[in-house]
Amino acid sequence: MPVIRIVLSCLLLATQAATQAAAQERRPSHCIALAQETPGLSYVHKAGFRDVLPEYGVRLRYIAHASFLIQAGDISAVTDFTGFIGNVDFIPDVVTMNHAHETHWTASPDPIIPHVLPGWGPVGEGIEHHLDLGAMVVRNVSTDIRSFAGGVEPKGNSIFVFEAEGLCIAHLGHLHHEPSDDQYAALGRMDVVMAPVDGGFTMDLGSMMRVLRRVKASVVIPMHWFGDATLGRFLGGMEDDFAITFAKASEIELSLRSLPDRPTIMVLRPAYLREDE
Template sequence: MIRFLLSSLLILIAASASAQDRRPSHCIAIADAAPGLKYLHRASYREPLPDYTVRLHYIAHASFLIQTQGGLNAVTDFTGFIGNTDLIPDVVTMNHAHDTHWTANPDPAIAHALKGWGAFGQGADHHLDLGEMLVRNVSTDIRSQFGGEETRGNSIFIFEVAGLCIGHLGHLHHEPNDAQYAAIGRLDVVMAPVDGGYTVPQATMIRILKRLKSSVVIPMHWFSDLGLRTFVDGMSESFDVIRVGGPSIEVSLATLPKRPTIFLLRPAWLRGRE
């Protein structure tokens, strides 16, 4: 009996150590929306957040502010300017297909400036655990100058926070392959470039988003209301559409819509007194 108990204890210890050595992702599991609860809503980026809630503020072009209830601030496709504000993000992510998606000189006060590329063709590998937020990436290819290609030159950044998986597709130039889809996992929220030319054709982006089956889709990287409307028309059979009328929404597992929904945000720079 004693030998059996000792053996069981050793198995439990080994299993615990193995679990701690893993780099787990919660994005593979599909999050079920709780029935009968409110949809997402707008709020100022200065206001405190409820528990288990994340705020998304569309700053400009492909830049979003992602805020946690505990006070972490992340900015995607960071260009060095987010508005007339004294806010210094804890983490910024960048891609370098164009200079509207990165800066060579991020503020040294930013603790974590994550490039979505590495040495030419080698890509990047990020797995940043900030306690309340985990930031990781999946590399994809981009078109380089003069018709070439840079393997692993773009990163899809994924933010795991408050039980949610939030993905930013960056400057995506091709549909992910099966291995990349598997690495991305289940995204509850996705920010998607819908310009239809500089990144991928709109038909390709629609196919990508239908496969991802995210509960919340936020279009970004659009250059005209006409182009945005064309994208929405192509998605309307499978997705509901909500015109938020402002730059921000709050989202939690409890408020995910039952049917996949496009949330149309109007970008706005951050301002210090908001």
């Protein structure tokens, strides 16, 4: 497994180096810039992943474990990509991966996927991504992870941020520690956060709750939970600070204008993509 990771890392690093060389100028991040609070309407919209998106809308689909499909304009991205998203003929424009364990990455992503972004680089060095696709910017902030030997692998995980339609959407990946002040600053504003709430494999619940209270995202989507009991412990600890809603589907559509006035935990049930949707 370590050899596969090294080979994959070298190939992906070479691709990334070419991409960075071709893009010397970066579009400024609207998520890092200071922002006024934008009051919104407490509204989410049930949708199918094949449906046309409304203007200024972003669709999020919880696929499985820590994998989400994020769609904006004509661009689609899948987080913590494992190589399988369902029985569909569908190739995303971007996939992101973390290598804490095998349910967050694949050593053999489909070669026709245009952009494969690993959340790690050479051990201890991390990696930097800033991919501007017009309708979506994908960037990352490196964090540390626990190693299999019980130590720490510096910069072995990434929090990926997706900027689209004015929204700042953060996927915390396999986060193992509370971010530093510098990491919070690099992340910037977060309107929507996908957060692992397993309570042990990533972070203990108390630490994760502190992260989410500090972030103050308008929408938090729990992920990486193992059964209703795990999810229930997280919701019970957050109910004084966040409204809690349960979506009737695995997908929601959001826009800046539809963000809730009160911070809200939106519970989605994971479901693989299917051709009959």
